[in-house]
Amino acid sequence: MNVTVIGLGLIGGSLLRALATRGHQVTGYDVSEATRQAAASAAGVENPGWRVADDIPAAIVDAEIVVLAVPLPALPEVMPALAGFTGLITDVTSVKGPVRDLLKGRRYVGGHPMAGKESSSFLASDPHLFDGCAWVLCLEPGETDLDDWLRLAALYTSLGARVVPATADEHDEAVARISHVPHLLAAALSNLLEDNPLAGALAAGSFRDGTRVAATRAELIAAMCGGNAAAVRRVLAAVLEDLDAYGRELTAPDPVQALTPLLRRPGELRRAWPAAPGVPEEVDPGNLLAWGRSGGWIVGVEPRLVGLRPVSGRNDS
Structure with missing residues (x-):
């Protein structure tokens, strides 16, 4: 090609x-x-x-x-x-x-x-x-040519990618949650190093993992967040509500007891991610968006359209 x-x-x-x-x-x-x-x-x-x-x-x-x-x-x-x-x-x-x-x-x-x-x-x-990455290919109902979509899906799965069908709006809402807002959070956390060399000396795994993407060029972070501003604002507002709730519980007479219930569900969600993939299934080309919305992805296009989708439980492989 x-x-x-x-x-x-x-x-x-x-x-x-x-x-x-x-x-x-x-x-x-x-x-x-x-x-x-x-x-x-x-x-x-x-x-x-x-x-x-x-x-x-x-x-x-x-x-x-x-x-x-x-x-x-x-x-x-x-x-x-x-x-x-x-x-x-x-x-x-x-x-x-x-x-x-x-x-x-x-x-x-x-x-x-x-x-x-x-x-x-x-x-x-x-x-x-x-290799192994999720590659979103947008499928806009009434606009995207399915043959063109399948052609790119075949090309990218041949590179080892997992092709995920979604609309542009669905993609932008999802990446605000798992990429754009995390970049802003990483930037905010990195600011905590300012004028505190002791904090820098003590910082270890949790700080490193939480701030890694803050090292991305500022222009690239600004372009992705600014280009998706409406979705980023919505998601950021939800995150700030969670942080405010944690802050309020820290003022309780017993902050440990107050915080614990709020932290259980996030722990469950993180331990369950990433979900283990199920078995390969043949995918109906007319059902691609529903497949993507269920968390599924395409792994092969020819001679038939084959995909996987997650099952409950954590993937520990």
Whole structure:
């Protein structure tokens, strides 16, 4: 398959490498000349390699699929260069509603791989980044072409990803809960290091795990949260209510006894996550959104559509 990846940071660069490793014809482009040079140099030593273009029109010549891997604020700048492209467009942006609206009327399937690191350059890219990751592919009723959706699902499952069907709005609400608000919480927790070297010396596993994503570039965190502002505000308000409740119980005559009931359910939820996958099942293509809403994912497309969905209990494998 002939694929063009526009934007060669961590996700775009990793996709470029992963596709080339599996024998696809891949062309990359990045607005940064230094990034283009780094990608071209890597192509010369990796087998199989890829082509790096100097501009978008040159990159999309003969492309069957164009993957937009640039930050959300940069997408409007890219679109004019795609005006004549009639092939399939997808993206890897962490917010889906605004991209869906921007590409309305185009042959488009929204996508978002739930994979990443704190670093964000091409030099950090890894062809194995998507192994086992959940890759959302948006399916908008009455808008998304099912054949296009299945084509991308086949491509991404071949990279080792678990393809999750969802609408753009469902995706944005879910990632506000499990990605965007956690980034803001990590930032707030990291501020506790300010002017307290003793706290920094004592910080260990719980602080490290709770603040890891705060090391992500501020521009990327701001783009994902700002681009999904309405959902992030709703989820953040719910989290603040929980924190306020914990704070109120700390003023009780016996704060230990008061707090304990409030902390039981979160512990149960975390211990039960991630749920163990069930057995492979054939999935009706007309039932894909219901499959995704049940927590299910697609693991294979041909010769039949096969998926898994979670069962109760924790996956300890």
